[in-house]
Amino acid sequence: MSLRKKTTIVDIANHLGITPSAVSKAFSGHPRISDKTKKAVLATAEKLGYQPNYLATGLRKGRSGLIGVLVPGIHLSFFGTVIKAIEETLGEGGYNVIIAQSQDSHEKESAHLEGFIKAQVEGIIASVALDTRSADHYKRIGAQVPVVLFDRTLRELEVSKVVVDDHLGSVKAVDHLVSKGYRKVAHIGGYEHIEPFRLRIQGYREALDKHNLDVPEEYLRQCKLTITDGKEIMCDLLDLPQPPDAIYAASDLPAYGALTVLKERGYKIPEEFGIVGFSNEAYTSMVTPTITTMEQHTENIGLLAAKSVMDQLDHLYHGKEYIPQQNVLTPKLIVRDSTNR
Structure with missing residues (x-):
């Protein structure tokens, strides 16, 4: 079975008898493109099933809108709940997430961090693998994009952290x-x-x-x-x-x-x-x-981690210095039957 060829701005341009540059400008709302042409471009795009490449558009502007989230395992409800809060908070800020699991392996953790960079994420939120004993790979990645650690952290790593006491x-x-x-x-x-x-x-x-x-x-x-x-x-x-x-x-x-x-x-x-x-x-x-x-306070950990990485990016894009912050939450004892004698 043959795959249907993906519609491009060239196809839209040929359909309307205008240049691809004019189509691109119409999508971006350029003031020199008439409202009539903009409406025609949008209508044709819908008719032909055109899907814009938002990632490519973002990269041309120096932004991908992606945040990498690395956890030991999503099968643990703690990390699942943190990820949910991270994704919801970042979504409200206009970001999407890429999620990866280290499975508590230093090797997999390093590979995923490198993969995030290749995917051109703008920042990374992570919880350290149990097998990780050196912060070198995080230091290397942290020199390229903002990094926030939560729950499992490394003492020698000078990045923002969200933890409980x-x-x-x-x-x-x-x-x-x-x-x-x-x-x-x-x-x-x-x-x-x-x-x-x-x-x-x-x-x-x-x-x-x-x-x-x-x-x-x-x-x-x-x-x-x-x-x-x-x-x-x-x-x-x-x-x-x-x-x-x-x-x-x-x-x-x-x-x-x-x-x-x-x-x-x-x-x-x-x-x-x-x-x-x-x-x-x-x-x-x-x-x-x-x-x-x-x-x-699992949901708060995710919320604060997401806000921390967005705050760092805001400083970065406005040319402001950012000093790593540590958010420390107070744990609460939940007394149940196993000790209530």
Whole structure:
């Protein structure tokens, strides 16, 4: 089956007996083109099924109207909700988004960032892959277009960032568990080279120290924060000579994994064991028992990230200097059945 040839401005010009330049000027509303000709061009364009190449037009003006959005995975509701808020906010500002997933791979992350540049995006909003330990590729990209990081950031990267107060979130989680009578609190954390997880580990340690509680080395585990990680780590912790009586996880996924193991082994939750997650994923209010967690204000993160990149572009196009900004949101403890004893 042959494909229909795409209509061009040359076809419109030939149909009307005018020059392609006149057609182009009619589309752009040039004052030297009469209203009669403009109407004829628009009517012919519709008749012939002409579709203008807005990207090419934008590039000729030095603007593509595109923003690249890079996340570890859209299967996680946290990132899905952030993307929704980003897309809606950017759409109101006249921008479109290109979405890519790193799948927590440094190699894929680097490739997608380069792909964004080839697609001539005007800016990039990203959350760092767990495998990323160097900021070099972000520094290289940041020298070409504005970059905004959200949630997972890199400490050494001097770009605008939108985060929650991860340290405070950990302190709130541990304070809550201690207030409920738990004394042996373990932490299923993310990798410490990623800034939010470093801060959550720091807050966990400091909160336990504040309450004069020990942090045995085996109580602190770092992982990719999957359900499987939560299950495996929970099994290891329960097999210790002195197992913990509570888990604070840096994500809701391992918290859920830990919950399933505890239920399989017959633990009463929250009577014998407490669980706190982080992110307030939708399923945490649907499982039994429901899971206490930290609300990250996900939609606000997306909104602020989008506004940040647009603000930078506005400064750039008006020749103004832009100083990177950091927006820090306050996490909220959502108390549910997993700790409410």
